[in-house]
Amino acid sequence: MARSTxxxxxxxxxxxLHFSSAWIQGAMRIQRPNALELPYTREMMAGLLLRAPPWPRQALLIGLGAGSLAKFIYHRLPATRITVVEIDPQVEMIARLHFKLPDDPLRLRVVIADGAEYMLQGDSHHDYILVDGFDRDARAGVLDTLPFYQACRAxxxxxxxxxxxLLGREHAFEASAERIQRAFDGRAMIFPSCDSGNTIAFAAAGEHVDASHDELIHRANQCLQETGLNLLPTVARLQQEHYLANDRLRF
Known part of the structure; x- marks a missing residue:
């Protein structure tokens, strides 16, 4: 993707953080620099509802932005090692200077590379892959293609x-969701949109996601107690939108 101001x-x-004046790419509350300020970033951590702790051990982030997800995982999940792939070295510099990205290469490694090429050419394995990469026009480009999602699965x-x-409905996310479903043989779920309108897709390739409503509530309460992240609203939306067939979330 082309670099931008x-x-x-x-x-x-x-x-x-803005890649253009009309679009917020990241945010940090100055008095709580390690919290997840934007609703969609909190939703992207909903994987903590889907797997029992201790999880994840290895996290891979495609797209750094203001470093919100990287900082949250670093500070709130201290057993997790983090790799971030960011195409623009200027973004890393801004995240360190203005958004308090930690300098700890043993636990938080930033790789300056094209995210799609990194996924297609590498062979490392990760417990949690979080994809949040866009250009200044909110386009994901090659990060929203079937080969890329297949590489993520591998x-x-x-x-x-x-x-x-997947951003939101105004960006025609249905086609993206279909590509993810194809890459994962139908083992994907598009969560109900959060308050910001962003839509987050989750997918699994190995062990199935299979959690009862009570298990989801228990994990949400545990997450709130241990990390300060409140995922109870996510559980409520899943139930209200009838995502829990026979009181279980499965994919």
Whole structure:
């Protein structure tokens, strides 16, 4: 993806990262720099509902942005090693200077590379792959293709999960969702849109996701207690939108 001018703004105690003036790419509440400020980033961590702790051991992030997901995992899931693939070295510099990205290469490694090429050419395996990469026009490009999603599947561990930010309905995410379903032989689920309108897709290749409503509530409460992240609203949306067949979430 082509590089773009990066802008930073602040309003009401929140610092924002922009790839263009009309689109917020990341955010950090200055008094809580390691919390997940934007609703969609909290939703992308809903994999913590789908697997029992301790999970994940290895996380791979495609797209750094303001570093929100990387910082949350680093500070709240201390047993997790993190690799971030970011195409633009300027984004990494901004994240370190203005968004408090930790400097700890033993646990948080930033690789400057094209995310699609990294996935297609490598062979490492990860428990949690989080894809949130867009250009200044909110286009995912090759990060939203069948070969890329197939490569993500090949790079998941036995209990691995993929989470993809599909933005929202105005971006015709249905075609993206179909590509993910094809890559994972139907073992994918598009979660109900969160407050920001972003739609997050989850997919599994090895061990099935199979959790009862009570298990989801238990994991959400455990996550809230241990990390401060409240995923109870996600469980409520899943139930309200009838995602729990026979009181279980399965895919």
């Amino acid at each position: 990066i802008e930073i703004s602040e309003k009401a105690g929140v610092r924002y 790079r998941l561990s036995e209990n691995g999960l993929l989470a993809v930010n």
